[in-house]
Amino acid sequence: MKAIQFKFLFALVVIIGLFSGCKKLNLPVTVPDCVERDIKRFERQDGGFDNAVAVYQWLVDGKIYYYYASDCCDQFNYLYDEECNLVCAPDGGFGGNGDGNCPEFVGDITEVLVWEKE
Numbered sequence: 001m002k003a004i005q006f007k008f009l010f011a012l013v014v015i016i017g018l019f020s021g022c023k024k025l026n027l028p029v030t031v032p033d034c035v036e037r038d039i040k041r042f043e044r045q046d047g048g049f050d051n052a053v054a055v056y057q058w059l060v061d062g063k064i065y066y067y068y069a070s071d072c073c074d075q076f077n078y079l080y081d082e083e084c085n086l087v088c089a090p091d092g093g094f095g096g097n098g099d100g101n102c103p104e105f106v107g108d109i110t111e112v113l114v115w116e117k118e
Helices: 002-019 033-044
Strands: 052-060 063-070 076-080 086-092 110-116
Touching: 033 052, 033 110, 063 086
Parallel strands: none
Antiparallel strands: 052 063, 052 110, 063 076, 076 086
């Protein structure tokens, strides 16, 4: 009797899981929850301020960062740490040189495309 109840509950959980409205992003690398939330927000927007069209993961000097490429001209491209704290804007803006607040990176930047707006 318990085996039948277990099978029924298991089947019910599987069916609910299949038909739930959750959509898991198919990202090439593991990202923090805060970056995943930002990507979901970017997918819902149709341009405008604070809307990225691509997110890259940077590995530099032993640390991981996330670079958000803006969708248009004269906007900053922002760099965040693993906890989604704003680090700086390495480039973009009116002059194209960012905000001037980035740390001086010593090593080469290894860049992986995490997400790009279709």
